[in-house]
Amino acid sequence: MNQSECHTIAFVGLGNMGGPMVENLLKAGFSVNVFDLVPELAKQLESVGAKAFSTLEAAVADVDAVMTMLPAGEHVRTVYLGDDHGAKGLLNLVQPGTFLIDSSTIEPDSAKLVAKEAAAKGLSFVDAPVSGGVAGAKAGTLTFIVGGTDQAFETSKQILAHMGKNIFHAGQAGDGQMAKICNNLLLGIIMSGTCEALSLGIDNGLNPEVLSNIMQQSSGRNWVLELYNPCPGVMESAPASNHYAPGFMSKLMSKDLGLGMQAAANSQSTVPMGALARNLYAFHNNNGNAELDFSSLFEYFRSERER
Amino acid sequence: MNQSECHTIAFVGLGNMGGPMVENLLKAGFSVNVFDLVPELAKQLESVGAKAFSTLEAAVADVDAVMTMLPAGEHVRTVYLGDDHGAKGLLNLVQPGTFLIDSSTIEPDSAKLVAKEAAAKGLSFVDAPVSGGVAGAKAGTLTFIVGGTDQAFETSKQILAHMGKNIFHAGQAGDGQMAKICNNLLLGIIMSGTCEALSLGIDNGLNPEVLSNIMQQSSGRNWVLELYNPCPGVMESAPASNHYAPGFMSKLMSKDLGLGMQAAANSQSTVPMGALARNLYAFHNNNGNAELDFSSLFEYFRSERER
Amino acid sequence: MNQSECHTIAFVGLGNMGGPMVENLLKAGFSVNVFDLVPELAKQLESVGAKAFSTLEAAVADVDAVMTMLPAGEHVRTVYLGDDHGAKGLLNLVQPGTFLIDSSTIEPDSAKLVAKEAAAKGLSFVDAPVSGGVAGAKAGTLTFIVGGTDQAFETSKQILAHMGKNIFHAGQAGDGQMAKICNNLLLGIIMSGTCEALSLGIDNGLNPEVLSNIMQQSSGRNWVLELYNPCPGVMESAPASNHYAPGFMSKLMSKDLGLGMQAAANSQSTVPMGALARNLYAFHNNNGNAELDFSSLFEYFRSERER
């Protein structure tokens, strides 16, 4: 596919994220085929102009590009490579020259496997995991972190630019996933640390808003303090001030920290801070908070003290 | 002391930080009396216009304000309150109306004790710990985090503004120390987390500069990535690119994390991330790295791998 | 005091532990003077044969040995060394030759200070912290870990043997405290680890009793599995099977882990596992469990899962 020649896109996986992304592609003038294992999800998008298909094969048969947005690596491997029961995967269903983008958040090894198999068939593939959540998907302000060749990255930007604001090139195939894992590992650590620092201050009589302002203008400065303060009442726009309505669910932070642990196990890397953050989130989630925003970890630090 | 009436300041504690702070006060037109237990340190400042004294009593006898910059809480208590062997403290040596500022980094309880004793004698005191290091002291761009009454805070600004850029009011006496402790606890966590995330990325084939850029523009953003990247070569101006010459020494980060642990023990707060960071720094420092910049923790994560 | 010449003992500090210890001394034939800041506690022991005194001075004036059992280091320093308000300490109140034993659990530095001041007055002192709890105090089966000279250790055994079963000589003054701190740090870690291993097994379908038996006969063997299984129902005699009635209260484990953290800060030692255990206990205690037995940490690992 030449960069200027992408007119028709098949979009596979139409959950909370996929749906709004399809709408933005439609607004940008693409023709979009949609498919999901739950047929209703495809049907719903017909009203905004998508073409719903009832089989993967039909949806991707004659398109310039395919974009996938799936829950986990096993789904990505099945959709691209097929399964043990004879179902064909994307790589065997698309026309030569079809450009492939996977925006799921999965383990890098699965992304590398799909990329390798795609290359063996002469197909271009990038992994392009996303951050920014449902709000970003709707607003078209997502961040994409792309892994693939320079040329594939340039091609992917033609499509991704209609759904996101920042599009980064992390490196080769799988590196998009890896960079996202590193970022979210760091985010999980910073959120835990920010909750802890604020909580220590409150326990010792400091005003959390005053303390937040001081740290944000000092060397403790970070994205959480800037945009996502976890202490209720400090920042009106943050989930903390809205009963921790997500935002980015606590269980998804657990998932991403789990991907970090798995990557570290494979490379025998040391990740003590991330491992601890993963366990703090596990304690928190197991107490019935998995679907709250991930900044609700603040409550884990406050526990009985506030009651 | 009325805010406009401060002409003469006594400065006690003339180490790496105190010396340049005195110079900035002299440049601003104050008359400065200096004293240190090491007389040479006072002598050296005569060439730039300070008046050196050989006793604390003489140095503080007839000044508008006293500023102290000492290594630890025990020194601050002795200098202000006197000792068991009959030495008088500042509080018994100064004229009524002398304004008192302590810029040491110490445990909040010591700051509160001094403030209470000062108030009992009708003297105004603020704790105003500092960040920004020797470079900030020389450039007059330090950050001061002040604890004390509103009026005392306003008075202190008249003096501190000549040595620093950001002057925060954290709350009552001792709260300046507490806010600094919280900030540096968070900084220690973020530095550890940033080293860990970069190291995990490198182990998995990512380019640290590319990864740093992506995280700095995403939700992993923080002061370390912005100004102080711990990976050699990524940021020319950072200590990491200059053999980890400090900057802020690793042993000082240990000291500050230790103050955080002590505060948490007193308030029975939970500080799992800070406690782990404190121990990572202890491992690192015990291996002969205590005097390197605190970003050298990165090397602890790389260990044999690079050799 | 020659070993065979100890007839009269003053006992200071008559709480849950001190009371039963006095009773065992009385049973062994000693004459016992008792004193506590709460006079009722002394009075109550008159019925079993003790002589109650209303001042420290009177209680210790004419005895062969003094034994103290106090909550924390500050109390020990005050009782032995006096206070700022002119109250005299034990060291100035006892007859020459009086033998001194402190069985409180305190920081080693306080024990060393008291030992040094005692030696300066020609008095023999040992620190002899205790384990075994209230049950052990009543049964006379306590463990004492003694710090002091060889001769002082031998002398102390003449008295301690009537209250305890195991009497260890850890080293010089203060080393009794230090050895107890090390033991309880390890115990806190092992309890946390045992809770975690059992919980992981249960989450994966194992029977906790079967798993406990296997581990106790394998390399996971430890005192907790042997005598103090934290999973309700596995061991009838354990606090876990009695609604976590202490036993050894969770807040006391926190106190001892805190002493460990303080010792590690002083010696710049690395204690990552103990620091984490200290924080797990802090989370658990802050949720209203401070007065339960310390094996109730098991419930912290189970959280919502069981409900």
Added chain:
Amino acid sequence: MNQSECHTIAFVGLGNMGGPMVENLLKAGFSVNVFDLVPELAKQLESVGAKAFSTLEAAVADVDAVMTMLPAGEHVRTVYLGDDHGAKGLLNLVQPGTFLIDSSTIEPDSAKLVAKEAAAKGLSFVDAPVSGGVAGAKAGTLTFIVGGTDQAFETSKQILAHMGKNIFHAGQAGDGQMAKICNNLLLGIIMSGTCEALSLGIDNGLNPEVLSNIMQQSSGRNWVLELYNPCPGVMESAPASNHYAPGFMSKLMSKDLGLGMQAAANSQSTVPMGALARNLYAFHNNNGNAELDFSSLFEYFRSERER
């Protein structure tokens, strides 16, 4: 296979453990067929009476039982289930009635998968991971932790009893693996904690042998202090007193802690202590110590201090 009818066993996987296990089976009077991907390993065992085969198929064709001892789950799945390239697995090669034992240490899910597939073909399978190391394999004193039905457990004992001393029944298929994972997680935590407690004591002037004795007779008691003291010189028979010659290699403890992390991720369990121990071992191993005995973690705590 009836319990008394087992005469011929095929043994697959002839490494450091498998070799001596075969010898013990031969000594017990079994006829043993041996196979390994490295043919020399099979050949070497001919001198002690085994029959070497050059294919898996031939080795297992006509035996009463098969025992496997392989490095990881992927090998076990391949050997039992076959591979993508058409190689047949054990389950398709053995006679009906052949009894199957896998003594590898692998993730429980792989054990459950093999057990399920075996059952579908009417074959009995147990997972029976082992502890006790090479020394235990040679001496015939291994510990086996068995997962499978009651009947299969009884059958397995007829064979395992000739190689081991303790044979535990953990539960159903896969539970043998899970129980071993829990035990070794706890062992890794206890080893880390024991190193830490001893190191803290040494830093504060205690004699490690005295401290070890006190803790072993107190509530810090555990298998490491009893049999495997990590401080050189304290226990003559321990690897620590023999330059940390394994024993149980540090990298194998890492592997087992990794299996624990994976199990915890699957069951969303909280394993903060094990996660920290896993990372301490990763730091230690990455510094060139992976092949030392796992008690060499003690040196990680001592670092520069001893030099």
